[in-house]
Amino acid sequence: xxxxxxxxxxxxxxxxxxxxxxxPHGLMISGPTVAPLNWxxxxxxxxxxxxxxxxxxxxxxxxxDARLVIADPDFMKVLLAQAPDLDPRKRRRWRTAAIVLGSLxxxxxxxxxxxxxxPLLAKPIAAVVPQAFQDRLGKxxxxxxxxxxKTCDDAAGxxxxxxxxxRLESGLQRPPPMTVHVIDSPMVNALAAPGGHIVVFDGxxxxxxxxxxxxxxxxxxxxxxxxxxSMQALVRHYALSxxxxxxLGNDKMLxxxxxxxxxxxxxxxxxxxxxxxxxxILDGAGLRSDGLSRFxxxxxxxxxxxxxALWRYLRTHPPTGERIAALDGHAAQPKRPAGSAGAPVLSExxxxxxxxxxxxx
Amino acid sequence: xxxxAARALPQAxxxxxxxxxxxxxxxxxxxxxxxxLIFIKNLLLSLVTLGIYRxxxxxxxxxxxxxxxxxxxxxxxxxxxxxELFLGFLKAVLVLVPTFGALELLExxxxxxxxxxxxxxxxxIVLILGLxxxxxxAARRYRMSRTTWRGIRLQQLGSMWRYAGxxxxxxxxxxxxxxxxxxxxxxxxxxxxxxNLRFGSGVFRFxxxxxxLFASYANYWGMGLVATIVAxxxxxxxxxxxxxxxxDMELWTDPEHSVELMRAIMPAATVPLALLLPxxxxxxxxxxxxxxxxxxxxxxxxxxxxxxxxxxxxxxxWLLLSNFLIKMLxxxxxxxxxxxxxxRFWCSRVELNGPIDFARITQAKRGPRTGEGxxxxxxxxxx
Numbered sequence: 001x002x003x004x005x006x007x008x009x010x011x012x013x014x015x016x017x018x019x020x021x022x023x024p025h026g027l028m029i030s031g032p033t034v035a036p037l038n039w040x041x042x043x044x045x046x047x048x049x050x051x052x053x054x055x056x057x058x059x060x061x062x063x064x065d066a067r068l069v070i071a072d073p074d075f076m077k078v079l080l081a082q083a084p085d086l087d088p089r090k091r092r093r094w095r096t097a098a099i100v101l102g103s104l105x106x107x108x109x110x111x112x113x114x115x116x117x118x119p120l121l122a123k124p125i126a127a128v129v130p131q132a133f134q135d136r137l138g139k140x141x142x143x144x145x146x147x148x149x150k151t152c153d154d155a156a157g158x159x160x161x162x163x164x165x166x167r168l169e170s171g172l173q174r175p176p177p178m179t180v181h182v183i184d185s186p187m188v189n190a191l192a193a194p195g196g197h198i199v200v201f202d203g204x205x206x207x208x209x210x211x212x213x214x215x216x217x218x219x220x221x222x223x224x225x226x227x228x229x230s231m232q233a234l235v236r237h238y239a240l241s242x243x244x245x246x247x248l249g250n251d252k253m254l255x256x257x258x259x260x261x262x263x264x265x266x267x268x269x270x271x272x273x274x275x276x277x278x279x280x281i282l283d284g285a286g287l288r289s290d291g292l293s294r295f296x297x298x299x300x301x302x303x304x305x306x307x308x309a310l311w312r313y314l315r316t317h318p319p320t321g322e323r324i325a326a327l328d329g330h331a332a333q334p335k336r337p338a339g340s341a342g343a344p345v346l347s348e349x350x351x352x353x354x355x356x357x358x359x360x361x
Numbered sequence: 362x363x364x365x366a367a368r369a370l371p372q373a374x375x376x377x378x379x380x381x382x383x384x385x386x387x388x389x390x391x392x393x394x395x396x397x398l399i400f401i402k403n404l405l406l407s408l409v410t411l412g413i414y415r416x417x418x419x420x421x422x423x424x425x426x427x428x429x430x431x432x433x434x435x436x437x438x439x440x441x442x443x444x445e446l447f448l449g450f451l452k453a454v455l456v457l458v459p460t461f462g463a464l465e466l467l468e469x470x471x472x473x474x475x476x477x478x479x480x481x482x483x484x485x486i487v488l489i490l491g492l493x494x495x496x497x498x499a500a501r502r503y504r505m506s507r508t509t510w511r512g513i514r515l516q517q518l519g520s521m522w523r524y525a526g527x528x529x530x531x532x533x534x535x536x537x538x539x540x541x542x543x544x545x546x547x548x549x550x551x552x553x554x555x556x557n558l559r560f561g562s563g564v565f566r567f568x569x570x571x572x573x574l575f576a577s578y579a580n581y582w583g584m585g586l587v588a589t590i591v592a593x594x595x596x597x598x599x600x601x602x603x604x605x606x607x608x609d610m611e612l613w614t615d616p617e618h619s620v621e622l623m624r625a626i627m628p629a630a631t632v633p634l635a636l637l638l639p640x641x642x643x644x645x646x647x648x649x650x651x652x653x654x655x656x657x658x659x660x661x662x663x664x665x666x667x668x669x670x671x672x673x674x675x676x677x678x679w680l681l682l683s684n685f686l687i688k689m690l691x692x693x694x695x696x697x698x699x700x701x702x703x704x705r706f707w708c709s710r711v712e713l714n715g716p717i718d719f720a721r722i723t724q725a726k727r728g729p730r731t732g733e734g735x736x737x738x739x740x741x742x743x744x
Contacts, residue, residue, distance in 0.1 A: 006435075008512040013561060013719035015435075015511055047438060057428075057438065065724060067512040069435075096406065099417055099443070103410035238462070 003075050010065025041083035126231035138195030152182040157357025160350035171284030184358040190217050192224035194231045202358040211346040216292030219281040223274030383716050389708035391429035396697045417443030441507035449731035494525035496735025506728020516725035519557035544578040545571035561722040569659030581648045592633035599629035647674030668712040680706050
């Protein structure tokens, strides 16, 4: 079979008119201005993705700048009969399948590594971040949370808070540096930032019925501090957004949604861990450990009663039945030293002062 | 030998064809159906792979667009691969993420007050801008190196960092001179790009001068200035409060009062702004068209000259407006049609004239192994 074609040798832009014949082994290319060429079928490549309708553009593995262009639509049929492996549709299908499978495998590997590896990695990394650095981060987080709200500093209230904090810290063998800030906000919530910075919103103090409940919440946040939970969350967040950027490019929406999901999955474990430590702290300090579960129970009831009022605390501290059961179970069989049961957490006067910490003079 | 084939190959003279006549044709012949299939397949595969397929999708689209663009009836060819884009992107991520991560940590660590924070912020802006310009140039280098005609590559020489430096100094000067330096900046960058461009061994030249473009720009700038002044006076005359308050600097420096003042001015400014902004947009579009014509008519490849006399502000305006309406009214379903229209627009409006001896043009060196990482990272879209 003979066809006419145009040949460029990849060395100059001169175009040569050539005759192309199909032999059993390959294409014979010859013309008045080119030295005869023999391109074996197995080394041929289609340079054109849409080769079926457009002119066929053929190149050769050993000389991939050279091009042979044949406009006759019959040529592809004849060529594919000789070299069926060249079929662009077949090749493309395989290649596409390989890309899709490769992508899915990469996603599975990266996803699996994240799911199982990230907590394992985040823990040691968070534990070795220098305290000075954590402290700075924590201060920035607190400044951000506080916004233009006031940090409460009524002298008597601060003293009462210090007494409570010291008492709780005595329940730890080696307490890490911790600072408790009260922010003048009606939110019923508390949180632990890196560097041992604990934030309690005034709304929580007002909601609490007695110092035991505040002690329970504070011990819980101290549990977060002891385990570097917030630093771990930051490490995870950075790692996740990095990987999301790599995988998804600039598709920030998908990336942050995924990051949020994974964070939520971790936060349940962290809450349980903080609970356990809180109980240990309260026991160690010789205090009643049912304050936290009482507070939970009340918050849950109130939520049922008036909907969204307190959802903030519940959202960040999911009160699963298991958690309350675990806390209650412990309170029923206290391991605290004998004789210390029910010791008042704060005096009446101190409790009143703490409640009034945000009051203006 | 079939007659069909002989007819399909234009200017198939006897033997080797080296010199083509002085009138050259540029056509876009892409079939819409095929483009639709490509779009649908690209979209589905990108979704399935959570976006990883986008590098191959971009490549697939470029292959289609390039191969359906014909110079004297002979197709351009895009020889890049999705793998190259993917690897280029990974490379950029590996360099950029630690860099910006370190800057972020530095910001937290050096808690040194406002001055330092501003310094780091400025450093970040300069770094990002520089990387965007450098990335744009690097992407161009990659794209050129993967564009061939008759098997001969284009080649973008020059340094991406030098280009980024020029672009940043130029942008700063443009801002400082109330954009009057803009045309000079544009021409400097155009010249750098063009004079470092090769088709094989064929050299591109650029003969435009900054002051020529400036002469046109001065007109648009002057019209814009007059319109702005008129709009300000119109607003001023429509103010309903004591205008002496406008000159009270104490009111402006106080955040609460300045917001109140702005609120009081807004009703008077609505109509003048509604007239001014579209006018400035149109002036910008006309200048843009002028710039493109200027670029084309001053660009030469050996003895070939480019031109785009039919690229006018009005034509670009109608193309943008009609494409926008097509996209909006079809909820994006007709997006491929707008791609077709854009390709046809440019291919039918760019001209190429003059004799050229293709036998004297020899192959250029191979380009970079991977491509467009930086541009991909910053989402600079260059289809």
